[in-house]
Structures are given as C-alpha cells and as structure tokens.
Amino acid sequence: MEALLVSINEAAKVLNLGRTSIYALINEGKLETRKMGRRRLVTTASIMRLADGQD
Numbered sequence: 001m002e003a004l005l006v007s008i009n010e011a012a013k014v015l016n017l018g019r020t021s022i023y024a025l026i027n028e029g030k031l032e033t034r035k036m037g038r039r040r041l042v043t044t045a046s047i048m049r050l051a052d053g054q055d
Contacts, residue, residue, distance in 0.1 A: 005034055005041035014047055025050065
C-alpha cells in the first residue's frame with residue numbers, strides 16, 4: 001500500500017527541494033498537510049498534483 005501522507009523531509013526529497021521551499025509551498029496553499037499529533041504531514045495527492053503541474 002502506498003503512503004497517503006509523508007513527512008516534510010520525505011516531500012522535500014521527492015520534489016528535490018529544500019525544507020524551506022516545502023514550507024513556502026504549504027503557506028502558498030500548493031501543498032496540503034494534515035496534523036498528526038505534533039507532526040505535520042504532506043498529502044501525497046498534493047505532491048502528485050504539484051509534480052504534474054496542475055497546481
């Protein structure tokens with residue numbers, strides 16, 4: 001089964017970006033996140049949309 005949520009670091013690796021850029025994309029609304037306890041996780045669906053250029 002494929003993960004639905006990934007960490008900020010994993011999202012940065014997948015998109016070949018730094019953590020600061022990931023946080024900027026989150027603040028711009030281009031990446032969706034969910035809060036799980038103290039962790040903020042990025043949805044893989046939003047990563048795929050961004051990678052496909054749909055956002």
